[in-house]
Amino acid sequence: MTPSxxxxxxxxxxxxxxxxxxxxxxxxxxVHLVETADRLGGHAASWACMATDVCRHCGACLAQxxxxxxxxxxxxxxxxxxxxxxxxxTGQGFDICLTSGETIPAAGIILATGFSPFDPVPSLLPGLxxxxxxxxxxxxxxxxxxxxxxxxxFLGNTPAPKIAFIQCVGSRNRQLQRDFCSQVCCKISLRHTxxxxxxxxxxxxxxxxxxxxxxxxxxxxxx
Ligand SMILES: Cc1cc2nc3c(=O)[nH]c(=O)nc-3n(C[C@H](O)[C@H](O)[C@H](O)COP(=O)(O)OP(=O)(O)OC[C@H]3O[C@@H](n4cnc5c(N)ncnc54)[C@H](O)[C@@H]3O)c2cc1C
Ligand code: SF4
Ligand code: SF4
Numbered sequence: 001m002t003p004s005x006x007x008x009x010x011x012x013x014x015x016x017x018x019x020x021x022x023x024x025x026x027x028x029x030x031v032h033l034v035e036t037a038d039r040l041g042g043h044a045a046s047w048a049c050m051a052t053d054v055c056r057h058c059g060a061c062l063a064q065x066x067x068x069x070x071x072x073x074x075x076x077x078x079x080x081x082x083x084x085x086x087x088x089x090t091g092q093g094f095d096i097c098l099t100s101g102e103t104i105p106a107a108g109i110i111l112a113t114g115f116s117p118f119d120p121v122p123s124l125l126p127g128l129x130x131x132x133x134x135x136x137x138x139x140x141x142x143x144x145x146x147x148x149x150x151x152x153x154f155l156g157n158t159p160a161p162k163i164a165f166i167q168c169v170g171s172r173n174r175q176l177q178r179d180f181c182s183q184v185c186c187k188i189s190l191r192h193t194x195x196x197x198x199x200x201x202x203x204x205x206x207x208x209x210x211x212x213x214x215x216x217x218x219x220x221x222x223x
Contacts, residue, residue, distance in 0.1 A: 006030055009096055009106040011084055014042020015063050017112035018070045025075035032104050033076055036083045040067035042114050048147035050191040052198045058191055118170030118178075125169065125176075138169075139188060146195055163196060165189045 008024055010017045013035030021031045039045070044063035050056040071078055085097045093107040117140045120130040130136050137145075145151045155161040167189060171182045 007032065007104070007106045008108050008110060009034060009084075009094075009104060010110045010112055012042070012112035012114055013037070013040040013067075013070070013078065013080075014112060014114045015044045015066060016114065017042070017110070018066045020110050020112055021070060021076050022066075022073065025073045029075065031073075031076045032079060032106065033070065034079045034082050034084065034098060036081070038081050040070055040078065040080075043117075046147075048143050048195070050146075050195045052194050056191050056194065058188075120169050128166065128169065139185060139192070142192055142196070143188075146192070151196060163193075165193065 006028070007030040009032045010021045010024075011034050013033050017033060017035070018040060021033045024031050033040075041063045044060060045067060047058065047060040049060055050058035070076055079098060079100060079102070082098050082100045085099045087097070087109075088095045090105075093105060094109060096104045096106055096109070098104065117138065120128055120138065122129065122131060128136065130138075142151070145154055167185060168181075170176065171178055171180060171185070173179065
């Protein structure tokens with residue numbers, strides 16, 4: 001097969017893959033966007049809207065808008081429920097076989113396969129007792145509850161429920177060889193406190209789990 005110098009394969013249809021595909025497509029490059037799931041958007045498209053009485057600019061709906069625009073872009077072919085099967089290096093590019101059976105010639109490949117949320121199993125962080133108590137959940141689980149509208153059920157009939165947020169779990173931890181900051185969970189927890197407080201009237205206690213206490217003196221008034 002003759003390699004196409006004006007064709008690029010992007011692996012992963014989350015916001016990073018869609019942004020790369022749009023940037024190339026707008027420059028008249030033919031893009032094959034290959035996504036293993038049955039929809040574009042990746043994690044960002046699955047998060048809950050963080051609006052309280054106003055939009056809180058969380059970006060979740062922007063990911064869905066991006067997915068819509070990507071699907072309509074004339075230079076981008078979207079391959080859902082598909083991934084890369086094999087690839088062969090040719091003199092000037094790659095011949096790529098997809099799991100759908102299609103073969104695509106491409107001058108280059110962009111990997112945008114994203115991340116998996118950290119799983120704080122007790123063997124890694126025993127002090128947190130995650131999985132040992134059904135009221136200790138992850139940020140991603142809280143987000144899913146907010147999206148499904150089940151947070152009130154989870155909190156039960158407690159008149160003034162309280163939630164403690166433990167930050168930097170799975171990040172900024174040299175013992176776990178993860179000494180980087182995720183850059184997202186501070187912002188997400190701040191939005192969660194306000195979104196969760198909106199319907200349930202909870203009081204929140206953000207707690208730092210990392211070496212630098214970003215939350216010191218930063219409790220919600222009255223908590
Ligand atoms: C708890 C939590 C809450 C968050 N809340 C928000 C928020 O409210 N707003 C916001 O803007 N950001 C939020 N973020 C951050 C946001 O999720 C990430 O910035 C964003 O998802 C990163 O996009 P990505 O494309 O790099 O990766 P992902 O979103 O992980 O997308 C990667 C894509 O690649 C696909 N893929 C993986 N492997 C393959 C393969 N082999 N072949 C084909 N496809 C593959 C996956 O199916 C997926 O669709 C949150 C993050 C977390 C952890
Ligand atoms: S999903 Fe986020 S950006 Fe979109 S309306 Fe809701 S709060 Fe605003
Ligand atoms: S400092 Fe904030 S963004 Fe960074 S890992 Fe800790 S909680 Fe997450």
